[in-house]
Amino acid sequence: MKKLTMATLPRDTRDTLFLLAVIALIILPQVDHLPWWCTTLTTAVLIWRSTLAVQSKPLPSRWWRIALLVVTVAATFATHRTLLGRDAGVTLIVILLALKTLELRARRDAFVVFFLGFFAMLTNFFYSQSLATAITMLLALLGLLTALVNAHMPVGRPPLAQAARTAGWMALAGAPIMFALFLLFPRFAPLWGTPSDAMAGRSGLSNTMRVGTIAELALDERVAARIKFDGNRAPPQSQLYFRGPVLAQFDGREWTALPSWRRGAAGSELRTSGEPLGYEVTLEPSNRPWLLTLDAAPRAPELPGYEVTGSSDLQWFVNRPLSDLVRYRAQSYTRFESGPANSANTLRAYLALPPASNPRTAALAREMLADPALAGAATPALVQAVLQRLRTGGYSYTLEPGVYGNDTADEFWFDRKEGFCEHIASAFVVLMRGMNVPARIVTGYQGGELNGIDGYWVLRQSDAHAWAEVWEAGKGWVRVDPTGAVAPGRVGQSMRLVQAPGLFAGAVIAMSPTFAQNLRATWEAVNNGWNQWVLNYTQSRQLDLLKNIGFEAPSLEDLAYVLLYLLVGASLAGALWTLWERSQHDPWLRLLGRARARLAKAGLAVPDTAPPRQMAALAEAFFGIDESAPLRDWLLKLEAQRYAPAGPGTPAALRAEFCRLPWPARKAGPALLQPG
Known part of the structure; x- marks a missing residue:
């Protein structure tokens, strides 16, 4: 077969x-x-x-x-x-x-x-x-x-x-x-997508945190954001804390954010020191209304087309969910204090614990406060005591701590003694509140990876992190990352818990880890270029383009005029090119074609392949010898001009003679004649 x-x-x-x-x-x-x-x-x-x-x-x-x-x-x-x-x-x-x-x-x-x-x-x-x-x-x-x-x-x-x-x-x-x-072409709104459901099923940070959910994000290697620092002046990785939702309400297993009216009542006094860091963030779609900023940003990020508002817990929000790739500029200080410096009634929300929840952790808090070494101690001493317990108590950092029950803090401190960042941060905050220290959880991203090809810092979903903030008299809210006490390498980039690669990826990594890393960096740099120059080509960048070509205050009307002029210019250029191309065709063939068309108009259709001599014979047979004589003579001259060693006249002279020819009157006859 x-x-x-x-x-x-x-x-x-x-x-x-x-x-x-x-x-x-x-x-x-x-x-x-x-x-x-x-x-x-x-x-x-x-x-x-x-x-x-x-x-x-x-x-x-x-x-x-x-x-x-x-x-x-x-x-x-x-x-x-x-x-x-x-x-x-x-x-x-x-x-x-x-x-x-x-x-x-x-x-x-x-x-x-x-x-x-x-x-x-x-x-x-x-x-x-x-x-x-x-x-x-x-x-x-x-x-x-x-x-x-x-x-x-x-x-x-x-x-x-x-x-x-x-x-x-x-x-x-x-x-x-x-x-x-x-x-x-004027851009009035995002071209693709429907914001209500465009991001259905996509993982990412949430305004709630059930203990164990951030561990799921650690398996997600998708890019969450890219950051470009001005002058490539990035701070150390240990200071790269990108702030997301701040959580303060706890029901024993799940943390949620305070209502906006309670956050606003707490005051947002931000005191900064040192030099600010300017940077640009390209944020992937999340279908969430918050913007990621490096801790802490005193002013609203610059995001055209959105209304940006802030809250007392140093979060920045936009007026609608981010269902498209966005790029914005921000400025942050890595050295800062925030919140009320003196005790206030509004701090009570950060002391609340569910009744009868985590009883062993509550007993541990009372026991630590009864310790003579900590009796009457200030917040920094209590924080260090808890961190020392994490360092020396046999606690470990793991991606798979198992399923926790309702008393998550009790299980972490006394039973499992292992967990991911949210297990550690949650247990830490519960214990601090048990010792009458206001505390809360901050979620976001920590660390990141520098792409050496395009100079952008890449934040992945696997960089999602949870840390704590405690309130100190005279300072306000102070960041404490209890995960660093259990696994110091997690604060930075030297230690990441990731799932085992697949068979193909594992084989590539085994053959050449450097090649695999460079291949990934190259692809992400190319993809980032696509994001920056194509997906994020907004109306403001269109108007910036007009400024660069000389418009002082460009508008959408100017944009439309430029596009119209360009299209008209392209059409004229195409017409001129067509005329030029026609002028390059053989003038002899054009004359022959014109003669064939005139014969067809007079009632005689001749084959497209007929040479001048054959056309003369067909005309003589169709119109008669006398009536076709001028045309016959002209066709024979046309043939001689092409093929004789010294043909009579020039194409221009023959064209002029063609225009003066007396053409026979139209007569009925067969559509196509062959010479007899």
């Missing part, structure tokens, strides 16, 4: 398989967002259609297609409870694209598939605008253009490589227009 290859397959089969492969590439990035039944049915339909193409079997009947359509619509409605909206719409588009291939008989059907494929390709950006998605969709675009060009080559069996080259040149020809539109 002869082996089937792309070179030996019939053209219809080859073209169909190629189109199905492109459709599969378009749908592949959607798999994580599609219902399982949609992915299964789409895969089955594409395999079924491929089998029919290879085996040259007839396509399924209309009743099969109608039945599948009814099942698809019903399943979509049952899954999404609607046929409208982003998720339901994408599900229908994907499955309808697959079903349309089952009636792929004529070029008309192929064109419907092409344009439905273009639309399905765009829906990928509803869920992700990453560089990987863009590269995948660029390949899909070239594949669809190749299939479209191939469909316009109906004769013979042209190779797909030829169609691919034409498609590539088409894409390159359109690239300048796309680039101009990208730079200058």
